[in-house]
Amino acid sequence: MIAIIANPNAHNFSSVQLKRIVSEIGGADVFFTQRAKDGTAIANRIASRYDTIAAYGGDGIVNEIINANLGKTRLAVLPAGTTNVLAIELFGSPSMDRGVRALKRGRSKKAYTGMINKQHFMLMAGLGFDAESVHSVSPKLKRISGKFAYFSAGVSAYLKGLLKKGCFEVELEGHKVSALWVIVSKIRKYAGNFTISDKVSPFVCLFDVVVCECKNRAVSLPYYNLAIFSGLHRIEPPFVRHIITKGPIVVRGDFKAQIDGDEFFSDSVVISPGKEIELIV
Numbered sequence: 366m367i368a369i370i371a372n373p374n375a376h377n378f379s380s381v382q383l384k385r386i387v388s389e390i391g392g393a394d395v396f397f398t399q400r401a402k403d404g405t406a407i408a409n410r411i412a413s414r415y416d417t418i419a420a421y422g423g424d425g426i427v428n429e430i431i432n433a434n435l436g437k438t439r440l441a442v443l444p445a446g447t448t449n450v451l452a453i454e455l456f457g458s459p460s461m462d463r464g465v466r467a468l469k470r471g472r473s474k475k476a477y478t479g480m481i482n483k484q485h486f487m488l489m490a491g492l493g494f495d496a497e498s499v500h501s502v503s504p505k506l507k508r509i510s511g512k513f514a515y516f517s518a519g520v521s522a523y524l525k526g527l528l529k530k531g532c533f534e535v536e537l538e539g540h541k542v543s544a545l546w547v548i549v550s551k552i553r554k555y556a557g558n559f560t561i562s563d564k565v566s567p568f569v570c571l572f573d574v575v576v577c578e579c580k581n582r583a584v585s586l587p588y589y590n591l592a593i594f595s596g597l598h599r600i601e602p603p604f605v606r607h608i609i610t611k612g613p614i615v616v617r618g619d620f621k622a623q624i625d626g627d628e629f630f631s632d633s634v635v636i637s638p639g640k641e642i643e644l645i646v
Contacts, residue, residue: 367393367468368415369443370404370430372422376447383421386443386465393419404429412438417645419443419468424450424488428625431478431485431642441468441645448557448626450488454567455646458558467645474646476567478639479551479612482631485639486624487567489555492634493533493546493577496621532579533618537610543579549614549636550575564609570638574608613637 367390371383387393394415396407408418408430417439420427423446430440442464444452449459456463478485535542548561550573555561562573614636616622622629 366415367417367419367441368411369393369395369419369421370398370407370426371395372398372404372426372446374398375422375426375445377445378422379445382445382461386421386461389465390469398422398426398429402429405432408433408435412436417441417468417471419645422446424448424625425627427451427487428485428627431487435642437643439473439643439645443468450552450554450557450626451567453554453558454488454552455644470645472646473643474568476642476644477551477570478642479549479572479636480639481622481624481629481634481636484624484629486551488552488625489548489550489561490629490634490636491546491548491623492535492616492620493544495546495548496623496629533616533620535574535576536615536617537574537608537612542576542606544576545579545581546577547616548575549573562607564607567644570611572610572612572614572636574610574614576606576608578606611638 369383369387372378383395387395394411396411398404398407404420404426412418412433412435415438418430418435419441420430421443423444425446427440427442442449442452442455444459444461444464452459452464456467476487478487479490480486481490532543532545535544535547548555550562551565551571552567553560553562553565561575565571565573616634616636618633622631622634
């Protein structure tokens with residue numbers, strides 16, 4: 366049996382499309398979220414009754430579902446959000462048709478989440494300037510313009526002088542680094558179809574920790590943009606460092622954080638391997 370947990374506020378939500386999907390897969394029970402964290406509560410309530418739960422929406426609803434106790438229930442992705450990074454990782458594009466075909470095939474593969482303090486994430490955790498951009502996103506502009514809202518927020522964060530805040534400390538693999546921004550990635554893609562790593566995937570229990578050191582403050586925004594649009598995996602020291610690790614990664618100091626594109630609030634974090642889930646591919 367299949368359940369669909371749908372976010373009606375997703376950027377590309379369509380009730381017509383959702384009805385078509387239910388018909389095409391031969392029937393499913395649909396549950397709608399009404400507020401933040403509803404996806405977790407719904408998944409906790411229904412997981413034992415369904416073989417598969419499909420997330421209809423963006424990466425945010427996926428994050429909510431993986432934070433439930435899924436047990437043996439598998440997770441499928443029906444991309445209807447703003448960037449749909451996990452769908453791009455799994456299917457090569459944020460294609461609803463490919464997501465539906467994967468759901469109909471029913472083939473699954475063991476995947477691994479990351480954990481930041483006690484919360485799971487599927488894609489990445491961002492700290493510093495990366496997270497400042499997420500915290501500055503206008504929900505209204507995000508609904509209207511999609512990805513442009515993140516670009517606008519990044520520029521706004523820079524122009525408001527947020528980068529003048531103190532740097533923070535990252536400790537991993539026995540070393541301490543003073544960082545301006547850090548992205549702890551479990552996947553190859555970032556902010557859509559831009560490549561951040563060629564060493565990790567949801568199906569390996571590893572992180573690619575991308576660090577922009579504090580000493581690179583003056584070139585942070587130009588090289589951040591260059592890295593994103595040319596492929597962060599190809600940018601080398603001194604501008605960024607890539608550290609492949611199983612964790613843990615300890616972060617202390619004055620910073621903002623985001624996970625899977627949504628805000629995360631904490632004064633300090635420990636990032637470590639999370640749990641295994643069965644992901645429809």
